[in-house]
Amino acid sequence: MPVVVVTDSSSCLTPELVGRFGVRVVPLHVLHDGHDYREGIDPIPDDLTGVTTSGASPGELADAYAAALADSDGDGVVAIHLSRHLSGTWDAGRQAAAGLGEKVRIVDSASTGMGLGYPVLEAARTARAGGDLDAVYRRAVDVAGQGRTLIVVDRLDHLRRGGRIGTAAALLGTALAMKPVLHLVDGKLVLREKTRTSTKALAKLVDAVAEQVGDAPAAVAVHHVHARERADTVAAQLEERIPSLTEVVVTEIGSVLGVHLGPGTIGVVTCTGGASTGD
DSSP states (O other): OOOEEEEEGGGOOOHHHHHHHTOEEEOOEEEETTEEEETTTSOOOSOOTTOEEEOOOHHHHHHHHHHHHHHTTTSOEEEEESOTTTOSHHHHHHHHHHTTOTTEEEEEOSOOTHHHHHHHHHHHHHHHTTOOHHHHHHHHHHHHHHEEEEEEOSOTHHHHHHTOOGGGGGGGGSOTTOEEEEEEETTEEEEEEEESSHHHHHHHHHHHHHHHHTTSOEEEEEEESSOHHHHHHHHHHHHHHOTTEEEEEEEEOOHHHHHHHOTTOEEEEEEESSOOSOO
């Protein structure tokens, strides 16, 4: 049987994509009022006030990896997770894999959302085509390195409370009403530039994506937190501005990431090198 690809629920992959590509998804957790909700499995309350989150545990990941390894008939497992700087999930995966031998490989995508999802799909596509463990692992690493993620948050206080503001910590000394354009650099959330309004921030976001992509073919995912209309507008602007785009998909960010980013957030992931959500 082909190599099996495992990821976590921050990859924002739809159930249809997960089923089509045979990907195994380990849920992250939303903790609220004494309850532990598994993202993508349990119904999660709409009101996320006072919510905290947690990554997948070593035990959960070990169980998932062991089952995937058995289903691969020993061909191997490639597990691709969100940035180690945003969650403890990658480190938990490393611990879990240590007890399962060299047939389980762990990849830090240095991203999240479709910045993680695209490497997962490309690794699964390689496995489905008959690629061995080394080939699947290399494809995951290569595509992860080709991804770029930019984010505009509506309010900075969600990032401040969640402790995910990382090397953009200097923002905490400024007005929380500021609309920053953030990006992921080596898996860390970093300030790209400051703006004063959402309109300006989104215009800067579109400019930055156009600058990154240039004339190269690229897949783009526009993510949002309860802001579908705004995301559709950004997607339309990108399609008009960048004729070389091979696909533009719009998808809502899951609850775990949404807790830290807050309503109104728009994120754009670009990935060159032939990545896509299609067959």
